[in-house]
Amino acid sequence: MYRRAAALTAAGLAILGVAAPVHAETTNVGAAVTVSVDSAHPGGRLAADAVGLSFEMRELGIGNLDPAKGNMTQLMRTLGPSNLRIGGNTLDRDTLWVPAGQTPPDPKPAWVEDIVTPNDLKRLRSLLDATNWKAEVGVNVGRWDPALAADQVRTMDRILGKRLVAVECGNEPDQWEGKALRPPGFAYPQYHADWSACADVVGHGRIAGPDTAGTSSSWASSLAADEHARMSMLTVHQYASGPDITIDRMLAPGQITAQLKAVSSNLAAATANGLPMRVDEANSAYSGGVDGVSNKYASALWVIDYGLSMAQAGMAGVNIHGGLGVCNDPIWNGKFQRYTPICASSKAYELAQQYKVMPIYYGIWMTRQLGSGRFLPVTVNSTNNISAYAVKGNDGRTRIAVVQKDTAPAEITLAVGGRDRAASVLAMTGTGLDQEATTIQDATVDAAGRFHPVPSSARVEAGQLTLTVAAGSAVVVTL
Numbered sequence: 001m002y003r004r005a006a007a008l009t010a011a012g013l014a015i016l017g018v019a020a021p022v023h024a025e026t027t028n029v030g031a032a033v034t035v036s037v038d039s040a041h042p043g044g045r046l047a048a049d050a051v052g053l054s055f056e057m058r059e060l061g062i063g064n065l066d067p068a069k070g071n072m073t074q075l076m077r078t079l080g081p082s083n084l085r086i087g088g089n090t091l092d093r094d095t096l097w098v099p100a101g102q103t104p105p106d107p108k109p110a111w112v113e114d115i116v117t118p119n120d121l122k123r124l125r126s127l128l129d130a131t132n133w134k135a136e137v138g139v140n141v142g143r144w145d146p147a148l149a150a151d152q153v154r155t156m157d158r159i160l161g162k163r164l165v166a167v168e169c170g171n172e173p174d175q176w177e178g179k180a181l182r183p184p185g186f187a188y189p190q191y192h193a194d195w196s197a198c199a200d201v202v203g204h205g206r207i208a209g210p211d212t213a214g215t216s217s218s219w220a221s222s223l224a225a226d227e228h229a230r231m232s233m234l235t236v237h238q239y240a241s242g243p244d245i246t247i248d249r250m251l252a253p254g255q256i257t258a259q260l261k262a263v264s265s266n267l268a269a270a271t272a273n274g275l276p277m278r279v280d281e282a283n284s285a286y287s288g289g290v291d292g293v294s295n296k297y298a299s300a301l302w303v304i305d306y307g308l309s310m311a312q313a314g315m316a317g318v319n320i321h322g323g324l325g326v327c328n329d330p331i332w333n334g335k336f337q338r339y340t341p342i343c344a345s346s347k348a349y350e351l352a353q354q355y356k357v358m359p360i361y362y363g364i365w366m367t368r369q370l371g372s373g374r375f376l377p378v379t380v381n382s383t384n385n386i387s388a389y390a391v392k393g394n395d396g397r398t399r400i401a402v403v404q405k406d407t408a409p410a411e412i413t414l415a416v417g418g419r420d421r422a423a424s425v426l427a428m429t430g431t432g433l434d435q436e437a438t439t440i441q442d443a444t445v446d447a448a449g450r451f452h453p454v455p456s457s458a459r460v461e462a463g464q465l466t467l468t469v470a471a472g473s474a475v476v477v478t479l
């Protein structure tokens with residue numbers, strides 16, 4: 001397994017542009033890399049909520065996402081306002097909606113594991129208000145009950161109000177047949193009929209779907225063509241790979257290209273039908289993630305590339321999926337969610353909703369530092385495994401992210417043009433791609449969920465800024 005070749009100094013990098021001495025660790029710096037930013041041709045938008053979170057419906061049913069407890073509120077504030085999607089397998093398989101004033105059936109149907117009530121939505125509303133996030137919430141269509149669905153939607157409108165950006169009609173319908181939620185032969189026409197029944201209840205203009213497990217599923221492009229007038233967003237799910245993923249494969253240059261290719265047909269269908277699109281459930285590996293990969297530092301590098309590449313390709317956003325159980329333990333029904341950005345270090349902490357963050361959380365945080373604006377074309381002049389993104393912010397600042405996945409540090413010159421000016425730099429580093437330790441500017445998220453890494457200063461001179469970027473690291477430069 002690859003290890004970072006050189007330890008970092010406190011600042012995390014040497015800013016050669018201000019004639020800082022090249023420190024010892026940079027002596028094995030590889031070939032020079034130039035990243036050229038074309039400020040004259042702004043392209044597609046980076047939305048402020050482009051990289052959000054996704055959780056299972058069960059988290060509502062078991063009392064999680066509670067702003068009155070623990071540090072979830074602060075962990076969401078630390079990321080900054082975004083999109084919280086609530087659905088997943090537990091939506092259709094396990095979750096029963098129980099209307100206000102009613103008690104759960106006794107005995108409960110055998111399939112019911114979790115019960116969601118209006119009180120759970122009130123708690124969610126408080127969390128969304130406290131953090132300034134918005135939510136997409138699912139309705140159980142796998143086990144369809146029109147009266148319950150209508151009550152849930154009315155209640156969501158009343159309680160979540162403007163915080164509800166979209167309703168999902170069921171999770172991963174393309175797997176319902178395999179999960180025995182539908183009879184053999186369940187195909188798009190049958191699904192379309194089920195979806196229409198849900199849409200009749202939800203109402204027009206704010207349905208996100210179809211939330212297919214198949215990233216390239218034709219059900220998504222068919223639904224966009226058939227139902228765009230009743231939809232607000234096209235959604236599919238995407239995991240970088242399955243249980244066979246390795247760090248090397250996750251960070252290989254072809255990985256993101258393959259993920260972009262997998263969404264391309266549905267993204268084109270969304271665009272052709274005037275719908276924005278989100279990958280509203282995403283992570284490194286389905287079936288709960290892979291120990292040693294999904295829960296290690298390498299995942300933080302992958303998610304920066306993933307989130308920014310998807311947005312640059314025209315996706316409205318992605319939601320990184322997780323579960324609020326004990327880190328690296330089975331979370332529900334014996335299933336792991338090793339890819340989770342947020343989890344508890346013990347059962348006691350889980351119950352107190354006092355969480356720690358995993359490496360991928362830091363990667364999400366880095367993507368969030370690019371803010372909102374328009375992507376600028378970037379050319380990376382190198383054969384190294386380095387990627388770069390630039391955004392002209394709505395605030396006028398230019399922000400550049402560089403993800404350095406090589407095994408040696410690199411001297412990277414950012415050719416940004418323009419007058420001499422100050423810049424600031426945030427560097428994310430780890431002790432090894434296969435280790436958990438992750439820091440940004442040597443800082444970590446504290447127990448309260450607060451995070452205030454202090455940027456390094458740098459300077460653009462003669463249109464250029466040169467950084468020595470550690471092996472296996474990422475930087476965000478703000479001009």
Ligand code: BDP
Pocket residue numbers: 056087088089090171172213237281285286287288289336337
């Ligand atoms: C997705 C499901 C989600 C699971 C995930 C996984 O929507 O509930 O947690 O797979 O397999 O398909 O980890």
